[in-house]
Amino acid sequence: MKILIVDDFSTMRRIIKNLLRDLGFTNTHEADDGSTALPMLKSGDFDFLVTDWNMPGMSGIDLLKEVRADGKLASLPVLMVTAEAKRDQIIEAAQAGVNGYVVKPFTAQVLKEKIDKIFERVEG
Amino acid sequence: MQHSGPLHEDENFMSQLQDCANQLVEKLQSDNYDEASELIHQLVEARNNHIFKSVGQLTRALHNAIMNFHVDANLDADPPNINNSEIRDASDRLHYVIEMTQAAADKTMDKVEAVAPIAMNLGLESANLKDEWQKLRRREMTKEEFKALYERIDDFLEQMGDGTAVLNTNLQEIILEQGYQDLTGQVLKKVIGLISDVEKELVNLMRIAGQVEEVTGLASASKTPVTENTNKRDSAAEGPQIHADKRADVVSGQDEVDDLLSSLGF
Numbered sequence: 444m445k446i447l448i449v450d451d452f453s454t455m456r457r458i459i460k461n462l463l464r465d466l467g468f469t470n471t472h473e474a475d476d477g478s479t480a481l482p483m484l485k486s487g488d489f490d491f492l493v494t495d496w497n498m499p500g501m502s503g504i505d506l507l508k509e510v511r512a513d514g515k516l517a518s519l520p521v522l523m524v525t526a527e528a529k530r531d532q533i534i535e536a537a538q539a540g541v542n543g544y545v546v547k548p549f550t551a552q553v554l555k556e557k558i559d560k561i562f563e564r565v566e567g
Numbered sequence: 568m569q570h571s572g573p574l575h576e577d578e579n580f581m582s583q584l585q586d587c588a589n590q591l592v593e594k595l596q597s598d599n600y601d602e603a604s605e606l607i608h609q610l611v612e613a614r615n616n617h618i619f620k621s622v623g624q625l626t627r628a629l630h631n632a633i634m635n636f637h638v639d640a641n642l643d644a645d646p647p648n649i650n651n652s653e654i655r656d657a658s659d660r661l662h663y664v665i666e667m668t669q670a671a672a673d674k675t676m677d678k679v680e681a682v683a684p685i686a687m688n689l690g691l692e693s694a695n696l697k698d699e700w701q702k703l704r705r706r707e708m709t710k711e712e713f714k715a716l717y718e719r720i721d722d723f724l725e726q727m728g729d730g731t732a733v734l735n736t737n738l739q740e741i742i743l744e745q746g747y748q749d750l751t752g753q754v755l756k757k758v759i760g761l762i763s764d765v766e767k768e769l770v771n772l773m774r775i776a777g778q779v780e781e782v783t784g785l786a787s788a789s790k791t792p793v794t795e796n797t798n799k800r801d802s803a804a805e806g807p808q809i810h811a812d813k814r815a816d817v818v819s820g821q822d823e824v825d826d827l828l829s830s831l832g833f
Contacts, residue, residue, distance in 0.1 A: 454672040461676070497804030526807040528818045530827060537831050544824050547807070553821050 445487070446471045449480040449494040449506065450524075455547075459493055459524065462551050466558065477501025481509055484516055491561075496525035496532070504536060511540045520561050524549065580617045584610070621779040628775050632768040636761075654765075657758045664751045671747035678737040678744075685730045692723050 446468055450456045456473045463471055472487070474480035476498040484492065492510065496503040503523060510516045522543040523536055533544055542564070543557040587610045594603040633640075638652040649655060699716045702708050708716070811819040818824050 452669075454669055454676075457673075457676055461680075497806055502804060527804055528808045528811055528824075529805065529816055530818060531816065533818065533824055533827050534831065537828060537833065544828060546818065546821055546824050549821065 444468050444470060444490045446491045446493065447474060447480060447483060447487070447489045448472070449474045449477065449492070449498070449503065451475050451495065451498040455495065455524075459554070462554050463493075465551065466555055477503060477506030477509070480506055484510065484519070485513065489519065491558075492519055492521045493524055494521065496523060496527040496536075504532075504539060507536065507539050507541055520565055522557060522561060524554070580613065583613050587613070618779065621775070625772070625775045625779055628772055632772060635768065636765070653761055657761050660754045660758055664754055667747045667751050671744050674744050675741050678741050682734050682737045685733055689727060689730050692726065696720065696723055 446463060448456050448459050448463075448471055450459070450473075453473075453475075456475075460471050460473070463469075472483065472489075474483055477494070478501040480492075480494070481501065483489070492506075494503040494506055501509075503525060507521055507523070510519055510521060520542045521540070522545065523541050524545045524547065526547040528546050536544055542561045545553055545557055587606055591603055591606045591610075594600075594606060636653040638654075639650045640652070641648040641650065696716075696719060699708075699712075699719070703713065703716065808814065808817050811817045818827065
């Protein structure tokens with residue numbers, strides 16, 4: 444399982460990377476915003492995308508929209524991990540086709556639950 | 568800042584206006600046009616003087632505000648070139664907070680990552696030894712196996728001693744690392760102080776500007792309602808919510824996110 448973690452704060456990327464490693468996912472890669480993540484996704488056969496919302500350059504919601512609009516990437520599972528907590532934003536992310544939404548600060552338990560749920564649905 | 572001065576002057580100016588107006592009416596009614604036009608001239612002069620004074624006050628207050636924030640700027644350049652100011656200093660301080668919190672988070676994670684394998688190995692080895700120990704207690708162990716266990720316990724005790732020493736050192740260092748909270752907290756308090764000073768100066772400037780508008784007969788700014796920027800996109804990121812529990816349009820935790828998503832069919 445090849446996973447791309449997109450967040451502008453290296454600390455948060457590292458936390459997510461550590462949590463994913465604990466869950467048994469060791470093949471993780473990092474990008475610091477949507478515009479660096481998108482070319483990586485397009486060329487890199489990733490199986491899963493974890494992205495923040497608020498980033499300089501291309502935001503997470505725009506990255507999500509780009510992914511869903513790309514024929515090759517359209518079905519890539521996307522988990523949003525963000526401090527953005529407005530109802531309108533969560534609805535917008537849902538409408539843009541996000542597979543899971545985790546608000547920061549979060550626990551290892553919540554992240555695991557959401558990831559398990561996404562893969563249950565993808566495989567099922 | 569003198570609050571009584573301008574108001575007092577305002578009262579003077581108003582009573583001067585009223586006196587002049589009354590006299591003007593009298594002169595006009597008694598067809599005394601020469602003196603009437605002299606009065607009109609006086610009126611205009613008084614009004615102009617008052618405007619000059621008010622603008623002078625506004626300029627001085629603005630100057631003071633700029634001096635108070637130690638703005639060192641080249642105002643001849645367009646746009647003005649700001650070399651240094653308390654606001655600039657505050658930005659530097661906030662960048663320092665970001666750097667410090669990042670360094671503290673990195674160091675803490677370094678320490679944890681360094682000792683996590685030690686804790687894991689000690690756990691694994693103790694589980695293995697426990698199995699062997701049970702075997703020994705059930706007297707199912709051969710002499711050779713016992714000899715091996717004997718040596719393994721020796722090794723394990725040594726590993727245990729070394730490992731817990733490293734664990735303790737790192738845990739202590741992690742605690743020390745939390746000192747960033749104190750340091751960044753002090754910096755943030757200074758910046759908060761500066762922001763409330765800026766607010767006070769702005770309110771003061773608005774008050775003086777309001778007096779200028781009053782005498783010149785311009786519309787008061789307070790009559791034009793402050794319109795909120797309603798064009799703001801919903802998807803514009805806001806960062807962490809400080810008062811999530813007080814806002815209806817914001818969720819206050821993962822449970823509410825889950826509820827909202829399941830109501831959308833997730």
